[in-house]
Amino acid sequence: MSIELDPSELTFQRPFTSEVTQTLHIRNPNFEPVVFKVKTTAPKQYCVRPNSGRIESGKEVEVQVLLQTMKSDPPADYKCRDKFLVQSISITADREATNVQEIWSHVEKTEKSAIRERKIRVVYLPAGESTGSVHDGASISDNANREASFMSSPPPYATPAGDNGRPTTANDGNTSSELAAARATIARLEVELNNATARLDSELNSVGSRLRRTAGAAADAKGRVTEGAAGMGVMTHPPEGIPVQICAALCLATFLLAWFFF
Structure with a gap:
């Protein structure tokens, strides 16, 4: 052969x-x-x-x-x-x-x-x-x-x-050793990458939780301010026009004055 x-x-x-x-x-x-x-x-x-x-x-x-x-x-x-x-x-x-x-x-x-x-x-x-x-x-x-x-x-x-x-x-022995070392290095880098990804996800979740708590606290504070202003009689909008009852009373007073004096 x-x-x-x-x-x-x-x-x-x-x-x-x-x-x-x-x-x-x-x-x-x-x-x-x-x-x-x-x-x-x-x-x-x-x-x-x-x-x-x-x-x-x-x-x-x-x-x-x-x-x-x-x-x-x-x-x-x-x-x-x-x-x-x-x-x-x-x-x-x-x-x-x-x-x-x-x-x-x-x-x-x-x-x-x-x-x-x-x-x-x-x-x-x-x-x-x-x-x-x-x-x-x-x-x-x-x-x-x-x-x-x-x-x-x-x-x-x-x-x-x-x-x-x-x-x-x-030298096949050296080649095999170098290949094994390269594979071990790749595996170690993959583990480090996975750990870093997990830490990043944890940090992002923590930041999201803090932002949600801050937004909730701001909404609660706004609600308390609005309720306090209402309790103190502070109007958030000015009154619009004169009530009908007042207009009727003025008309009646004017009619009586004209009746007695004329």
Whole structure:
């Protein structure tokens, strides 16, 4: 259930004072789809696009491996010790509805033995020299030494920067701890927000109660003032016109005076 890689080693040609890109072809010869992930021993030195993904049965994907710009070229006799690790795992029926990140997270925790790995060595070429000339000029002993070095205990691998431009470390324990800490912080903030909301509601209710009591007291005071004024005989409105009884009495008095004197 392993995947096929082409080329079998990544060669980068000088000068390295500008970005150099190599294409890696990853093919899936299996009857089931697979997911893959690319890691390297120098994640800050390389950018891989895409650094993970899915490959259908019988298909292949092109992965661009970019060597970041260096301030100056390393010495001519410098032997690059960088390596790449391509991991893959089959997508079974129970994983079809799961995305790539969730598949890797689950497998790396519970089914590490199901992961297939392929290693790739990195070679720095002199300017103007092809890949074939390096292999043709290398002696059998040099090839044997390189193979022995390649098969020795590998240095720690990490996922290089991908489409998001940010390297992802391969230390799953630290990632899980950071995720747990972030979730704990979110939960604490939610509790604080709920407490603050409850306190605000309580304050608003208290203010509303005080306003209602103030309005009631003002209405009571107004009523007492009105009743007091009525008790003291204070009229709130001036009298309008002369009563009918007074008018009748004046008319009668006028008639009697006229009768007696005239």
